[in-house]
Amino acid sequence: MYLRNCSNLPLRYLRTLLQRMENTPNKSLLKHYKGLLQSIDLYEYIMETSVYPREPAPLKELRIATANHPWFFMSAAPDAAQLMGMLLKIVNAKKTIEIGVYTGYSLLLTALSIPDDGKIVAIDINRETYEIGLPIIRKAGVEHKIDFIESQAIPKESEGSFDFAFVDANKDDYMNYHERILKLVKVGGLIIYDNTLWRGTVALPEEAVSEDRRDSRRSIIEFNKSIAIDHRLEISLAPCGDGMTICRRIC
Numbered sequence: 001m002y003l004r005n006c007s008n009l010p011l012r013y014l015r016t017l018l019q020r021m022e023n024t025p026n027k028s029l030l031k032h033y034k035g036l037l038q039s040i041d042l043y044e045y046i047m048e049t050s051v052y053p054r055e056p057a058p059l060k061e062l063r064i065a066t067a068n069h070p071w072f073f074m075s076a077a078p079d080a081a082q083l084m085g086m087l088l089k090i091v092n093a094k095k096t097i098e099i100g101v102y103t104g105y106s107l108l109l110t111a112l113s114i115p116d117d118g119k120i121v122a123i124d125i126n127r128e129t130y131e132i133g134l135p136i137i138r139k140a141g142v143e144h145k146i147d148f149i150e151s152q153a154i155p156k157e158s159e160g161s162f163d164f165a166f167v168d169a170n171k172d173d174y175m176n177y178h179e180r181i182l183k184l185v186k187v188g189g190l191i192i193y194d195n196t197l198w199r200g201t202v203a204l205p206e207e208a209v210s211e212d213r214r215d216s217r218r219s220i221i222e223f224n225k226s227i228a229i230d231h232r233l234e235i236s237l238a239p240c241g242d243g244m245t246i247c248r249r250i251c
């Protein structure tokens, strides 16, 4: 099966989480754990029954086109993307911003989810990876909705001009992005931050985490703490994909 045959971020995250729970000296934690994902088989069940069968054909094509790229693991998790697609439609998002495009899985998902006259400002420091997905985006007939900007800077746009933002670039910068993104998104709009469980390492002691992931782990932990007390937002850290913090601007 697909999930068993390839290295997969959410599965690795799930394994780490389950090992952590089994090894925890504080068994009372388990009493409060109400999650249902107690096995990789269950995750696979979700993917095979409700994610992959409903994945739009262009997204599937892009996922497959990305699978052999050396950084394939950076692509958005299809289960998290499915939730994001529904949220885009629930809030009737028309103008969106995305920071961190890579080959464009989340970008194409957004383009397929917003109306034909919708617009996405898509920012990435790397145009080359965007161009891997571009022929598929073109074939899907949604390129006209995308304004790709090769940059690391968030563009100067008027306050409250976006309905939706997806942040998936350098994890060390999430805190820096937040104030600017918050101003750009209108009251009632959504901001989604991806990878906020950072493969489960946020719940591990630093020594248990490989050195190359420690700085980002620390940044994500700090970010999660600050978002948790940010009263300008309603939040939900959804444990799908690699963790996705959904924020609704309320003032």
Ligand code: SAM
Binding pocket: 074, 075, 076, 099, 100, 101, 102, 103, 104, 105, 106, 107, 123, 124, 125, 126, 129, 151, 152, 153, 168, 169, 170, 173
């Ligand atoms: N959302 C993408 C998807 O669904 O496939 C995955 C994005 S990938 C995790 C992160 C991307 O952020 C990379 O393509 C990288 O080039 C870009 N990036 C890293 N630092 C950045 C920065 N400071 N500004 C803009 N883009 C950045």
Ligand code: CA
Binding pocket: 074, 075, 076, 077, 168, 194, 195
């Ligand atoms: Ca991501």
